[in-house]
Amino acid sequence: MVMWVFGYGSLIWKAGFHYDDRLVGFIKGYRRVFYQGSTDHRGTVDYPGRTVTLEPAEGEICGMPIACGKEANSMQWGVAYKISQKEDEEIALTYLEVREKQYDKKAYLDFFTELTDSTPAISGVMVQIIQAEGPSGPNRDYLFQLEKALLQLGCEDKHVIDLANEVRRNVPGRELTTA
Numbered sequence: 001m002v003m004w005v006f007g008y009g010s011l012i013w014k015a016g017f018h019y020d021d022r023l024v025g026f027i028k029g030y031r032r033v034f035y036q037g038s039t040d041h042r043g044t045v046d047y048p049g050r051t052v053t054l055e056p057a058e059g060e061i062c063g064m065p066i067a068c069g070k071e072a073n074s075m076q077w078g079v080a081y082k083i084s085q086k087e088d089e090e091i092a093l094t095y096l097e098v099r100e101k102q103y104d105k106k107a108y109l110d111f112f113t114e115l116t117d118s119t120p121a122i123s124g125v126m127v128q129i130i131q132a133e134g135p136s137g138p139n140r141d142y143l144f145q146l147e148k149a150l151l152q153l154g155c156e157d158k159h160v161i162d163l164a165n166e167v168r169r170n171v172p173g174r175e176l177t178t179a
Contacts, residue, residue, distance in 0.1 A: 024078075
């Protein structure tokens with residue numbers, strides 16, 4: 001499996017866990033704000049510090065460089081860390097649960113590396129499909145079966161094919177696990 005973690009605050013300079021790759025980029029629909037009180041890392045109960053959090057914000061882009069021009073005036077960079085090994089993923093999740101204990105929300109988001117890209121470098125849907133498995137089997141099997149069935153019908157659905165190829169690139173050697 002593969003897991004991606006988006007760093008938008010101190011994770012940018014201090015990951016604290018092993019990762020295989022690090023991409024610089026941004027997410028859409030959120031903005032970075034100093035709204036999180038910190039009494040355990042950057043302050044005390046008597047003098048709480050402030051750290052950043054993300055809040056939904058229509059039309060905002062979290063992670064764009066200030067130098068990009070006036071359309072990006074209030075935006076900063078973020079990074080995405082790729083964790084491929086199961087043991088590294090478990091260690092990272094345990095570490096992040098302690099470090100980010102005041103946060104209780106996890107989300108699957110698209111991550112972009114270029115201003116002009118309409119397709120994300122890391123798709124939240126792709127990550128969710130790779131990680132999800134239910135009573136009927138791995139979610140990726142559903143995607144691969146759909147791709148195969150559509151191709152047999154003579155239908156080349158670009159979205160399905162692109163997503164299946166993206167999943168294959170991020171889970172090497174993984175095809176259908178069931179018939």
